[in-house]
Amino acid sequence: MRKFVMMCATLLVLAACSGSGTGNGDGSGEGKPITVGFSQVGAESEWRTANTASVKAALAPPEFRLKFSDAQQKQENQIKALRSFIAQRVDVIAFSPVVESGWETVLREAKAAGIPVVLTDRAVKVSDDSLYVTFIGSDFVEEGRNAGRWLVEDSQGKSGPIRVVELQGSVGSAPAIDRMKGFREIVDADGRFRVVRSQSGDFTRAKGKEVMEAFLKSEGRNIDVLFAHNDDMAIGAIQAIEEAGLKPGQDIRIVSIDGVRGAFEAMKAGKLNATIECNPLFGEQLAQLIRDVAANRPVPRRVEVEEGVFTADQAAAELPNRKY
Ligand code: GZL
Numbered sequence: 001m002r003k004f005v006m007m008c009a010t011l012l013v014l015a016a017c018s019g020s021g022t023g024n025g026d027g028s029g030e031g032k033p034i035t036v037g038f039s040q041v042g043a044e045s046e047w048r049t050a051n052t053a054s055v056k057a058a059l060a061p062p063e064f065r066l067k068f069s070d071a072q073q074k075q076e077n078q079i080k081a082l083r084s085f086i087a088q089r090v091d092v093i094a095f096s097p098v099v100e101s102g103w104e105t106v107l108r109e110a111k112a113a114g115i116p117v118v119l120t121d122r123a124v125k126v127s128d129d130s131l132y133v134t135f136i137g138s139d140f141v142e143e144g145r146n147a148g149r150w151l152v153e154d155s156q157g158k159s160g161p162i163r164v165v166e167l168q169g170s171v172g173s174a175p176a177i178d179r180m181k182g183f184r185e186i187v188d189a190d191g192r193f194r195v196v197r198s199q200s201g202d203f204t205r206a207k208g209k210e211v212m213e214a215f216l217k218s219e220g221r222n223i224d225v226l227f228a229h230n231d232d233m234a235i236g237a238i239q240a241i242e243e244a245g246l247k248p249g250q251d252i253r254i255v256s257i258d259g260v261r262g263a264f265e266a267m268k269a270g271k272l273n274a275t276i277e278c279n280p281l282f283g284e285q286l287a288q289l290i291r292d293v294a295a296n297r298p299v300p301r302r303v304e305v306e307e308g309v310f311t312a313d314q315a316a317a318e319l320p321n322r323k324y
Contacts, residue, residue, distance in 0.1 A: 034294045035065040037085025039095035041122070042073040044203050045232040046260035050324030051096075051121065051280035058283030059290070073098055073170065073202070082106045086113045092290050096121035099172035107131035116293045120286055122174040133293050136286055136303040138278050140175045144182025146276045146309050147227055147255045152190050154253060154273065160192030162224045165215045167201040167208050167237060169229035175278075176200065179229045179257060196222075201233040208233025212240035221246070228256035231263035231275055238271050249273055249312070259310055261322050267315035277307035280324055 036059055040052055052070075059066040067090060069081035075098050085093050086109055093115055097103060103124045110117050111131055119135040126132075155162055164187070169176030180198070187193040197215050201208035208228065215223060226241075228234035234256035241248040248254055248271040256263060259277035266272035282305050292299045310318060 033062055033065045034092065034290060035067070035088075035090045036290055037067045037069075037081070037088070037090040037093045039069045039071055039078045039081040039085075039093075041078075041096050041098045042071055044073055045205075045230055045258070046262055046324070047230060047232070047258045047278065047280050048203075050260070051282075054281045054283030054324075055094075055120070055286060056283070058287040064287070064290075071098060075099055075102055079103075079106050082110065086110055086115060089113070090115060091294050092116050092118060094118040094120055094286065094290065097124045097174075098122070098170065100125045100174050100177065101172065104128075104131070118286070118289055118293060120282070121280075124174075134289055134299045134301055134303065136282055136289060136305070138305055138307060140178030140278075141182040141185075143175075143257050143276050143278055143307075144179035144184075145186050146182075147179070147257060147274075148183045148186025148190075150255050150274045150276070150309060150311070151193070151225060151227070151253070152186060154255075155190075155192065158192070161194045162192050163219070163222055164193050164195045164225040164227055165212075165219065165223050166195055166198035167211055167226065167228040167233040168198060169200065169203045169233075171200045171202075173203075175257075176229055183227055193225075195227075201228070201236070203230050203232060205232045205236035208236030209240045210236075212237035213244075216240060216244045216246075221251075223252050226252055226254045226256075228254070230278075231256045231258040231260045231266075231272075234272060234275075235262050235266060238266060242271075259307070259322075260324060261319070264310070264315045264319045264322055267310070267312040268319060270312065272312065274309065274311045276309050279305040279307045281305075 071077035093110055104126050117132040119132050121137045199211050201211045234254055238248040254272050255274045257276040257278055259275045263275040289299055
């Protein structure tokens with residue numbers, strides 16, 4: 001009889017400790033923390049910094065055990081990080097893929113290891129959609145369309161050709177590919193706009209300034225508009241425009257994407273004309289997706305974040321409300 005009681009007690013203790021990574025983590029629940037491997041693109045922009053802060057704040061102990069890796073905008077570093085998460089047998093992998101292609105092999109390794117993958121911010125191109133469970137982020141094509149719509153509106157009464165230069169995001173990245181696609185769709189339909197130069201500034205201020213300097217050198221005063229795929233490159237370009245003796249926001253109309261604090265400050269100073277919001281603060285939504293995925297609950301295939309369009313006349317009033 002005594003042996004039977006001991007065995008039941010042991011089984012009860014084992015059941016309480018085993019958990020499946022779905023405990024509510026506050027000590028009152030019955031499971032262990034959910035271990036998440038997160039590979040971040042890098043720290044290239046104000047947007048990325050805000051996104052990292054939001055993810056880290058949401059995937060916090062005791063509910064989560066976060067293994068965070070900064071890839072410094074290099075795909076090979078992300079692939080290394082994903083392989084390390086697989087070797088450590090994390091419960092869930094989440095990552096923002098720096099570029100769209102080249103993920104098939106490592107995602108098959110994660111699938112073979114039985115580790116679910118959540119895409120955040122940027123998408124991937126793979127032949128087998130079962131290689132990731134869900135995606136949370138923005139509609140970059142719509143962001144590009146919104147930039148184009150603002151420019152068409154801003155150019156009311158002007159005849160063409162209106163000469164546009166474009167600072168693209170990182171080559172091969174989903175935001176760069178899709179923002180360009182959406183913008184061209186709108187401005188090409190209007191017919192008055194000519195994109196005379198288009199080159200990557202890799203989403204950074206420094207590179208944005210450098211490429212804008214090259215545009216100014218080759219096009220001189222024949223630039224009417226700058227479309228930048230993110231605010232950081234636009235802010236770098238603003239410096240180049242001023243150093244060339246021109247007035248950003250007046251001699252050259254400027255529209256960019258993200259809606260970071262620096263953009264609102266530039267709009268308030270009259271140097272940037274509009275920014276299309278791309279919300280990086282989805283950490284809590286990501287945490288809920290990871291809870292559901294870890295517990296094998298069904299999740300939507302795609303979760304999009306809410307975002308708006310902000311123009312210079314709104315900047316002063318909106319600036320105190322900005323959270324990133
Ligand atoms: C967009 C994100 C982009 C931002 C840039 O969701 O991937 O990367 O627009 C950032 O600021 O570098």
